[in-house]
Amino acid sequence: MLLHPEVIEKQEFRGSMIARIDNTKCRRCGLCREKCRFDAISEDFKVDPFSCEGCGVCTLVCPVNAIFLDERIAGYVYLSKIKSGFMVHAMLNPGEANSGKLVAIVRQNAVMLAKRENIDIILIDGPPGIGCPAISSVVDVDIGLIITEPTISGFHDLKRVLLLLKHFDIPSLVCINMYDINYNNTDKIVEFCRENDIEVIGRIPFNPEVTKAMIDGKTIVEYSPESDAAKEIERIWGRILSI
Numbered sequence: 531m532l533l534h535p536e537v538i539e540k541q542e543f544r545g546s547m548i549a550r551i552d553n554t555k556c557r558r559c560g561l562c563r564e565k566c567r568f569d570a571i572s573e574d575f576k577v578d579p580f581s582c583e584g585c586g587v588c589t590l591v592c593p594v595n596a597i598f599l600d601e602r603i604a605g606y607v608y609l610s611k612i613k614s615g616f617m618v619h620a621m622l623n624p625g626e627a628n629s630g631k632l633v634a635i636v637r638q639n640a641v642m643l644a645k646r647e648n649i650d651i652i653l654i655d656g657p658p659g660i661g662c663p664a665i666s667s668v669v670d671v672d673i674g675l676i677i678t679e680p681t682i683s684g685f686h687d688l689k690r691v692l693l694l695l696k697h698f699d700i701p702s703l704v705c706i707n708m709y710d711i712n713y714n715n716t717d718k719i720v721e722f723c724r725e726n727d728i729e730v731i732g733r734i735p736f737n738p739e740v741t742k743a744m745i746d747g748k749t750i751v752e753y754s755p756e757s758d759a760a761k762e763i764e765r766i767w768g769r770i771l772s773i
Contacts, residue, residue, distance in 0.1 A: 532749050535610030535617045543620060545604035545629055547584030549577045555596035562588035562597060580625065607635055609643060616643055628657065630666035637667070658687070660694045668700060675703045675731070675770065680715035688719065692728070702728050703773070705766060709733035732766035734759050 549570070551562075556575055563571045566588055570581035579602070589597045605622035618640040620632055640652050656667040656674075668674055674695045678688040688704065695702045704723050709716045716733070723730050735758050743753030751760045 532744065532747060533612045533617055534747070535608065535612050535619065537608050537610050539609040541607050542603050543605045543607050543622075543632055543635065544601040545631055546602055546626060547586070547599040548579055548582050548602045549584065549586075549588050550598050550600050551575055551577060552596045552598065555594050557594055557596075559593065561591045561593065565591045605632070607632075607639060609639060615649065616647065618643060628663045630662040633657075633663050633666035660690050664691075664694065668695060668698060670698075671700055673703060673770070673773065674700045675705060677705050677707050678719060679707050680709055680712040680719060682715070685715060685719055685722075689722075692726070703731040703770070704728055705732045705734065706730065707734045708736040710735050731769050732762055734762050734766075 549562075551571075553575070558575060563573075563575070568581050568583050568585075570578045570583070571588065572578065584599060584602075586599055589595075589599055603623070604626040605620055607620045608618070610617045610619065618636050620636050622628065622632070637654065640654075643649070644652055654667050654671065657663045674691075676688060676691050676695075678684045692702055704719070706716055706719055710733075720730050737750075737757055737759040739754045739757045740750045740759055743750045746753055750757060751763060754760055
């Protein structure tokens with residue numbers, strides 16, 4: 531929403547499955563309806579695409595093999611042009627779950643684009659947490675920048691992500707966002723990083739201009755380049771490039 535990508539290419543992403551009943555074979559025995567815990571099969575033996583989770587139980591219990599699992603379009607992957615270069619991104623259909631498979635496809639497309647356009651750096655905006663999408667986003671990267679906040683939950687999540695990156699032998703950098711909303715917690719994070727030889731690469735101050743920038747559909751660097759938050763972000767970027 532902030533980078534306003536202009537789509538150049540679009541491709542389907544087929545990630546989930548949906549049941550399909552072959553009415554020429556179906557005997558209407560009702561076993562599929564009985565065993566479906568998602569109530570996705572109606573009385574007239576039609577599959578509700580919004581309720582079906584693609585688990586496959588119905589295909590196992592059908593005595594005449596009248597039910598099949600088909601891949602369905604879960605969303606789309608895009609290649610777009612933005613002000614500062616290119617952006618590879620994806621959009622899932624409502625209700626579809628993110629997956630490592632989707633992240634892997636986005637990353638593969640980004641690598642191919644970078645080679646084609648002679649681009650040296652790929653930035654990956656990783657998801658929060660340490661689940662499958664996060665793991666898929668950090669594998670084989672050169673360095674990981676963890677953005678945290680000086681809260682108890684932020685400190686807890688920081689430790690979990692650090693363990694994930696350590697597992698994959700990925701060097702870690704830490705940035706504390708809105709560091710000045712709680713100096714005590716900021717000091718605890720800094721001390722923890724010092725004890726574990728992790729560089730705190732930057733501390734972004736709280737600034738209401740950031741919210742105003744988002745409302746205006748811009749990044750803080752575009753909206754208010756002279757603000758303390760924007761200058762710190764630029765300084766952090768310079769430090770990352772030097773590393």
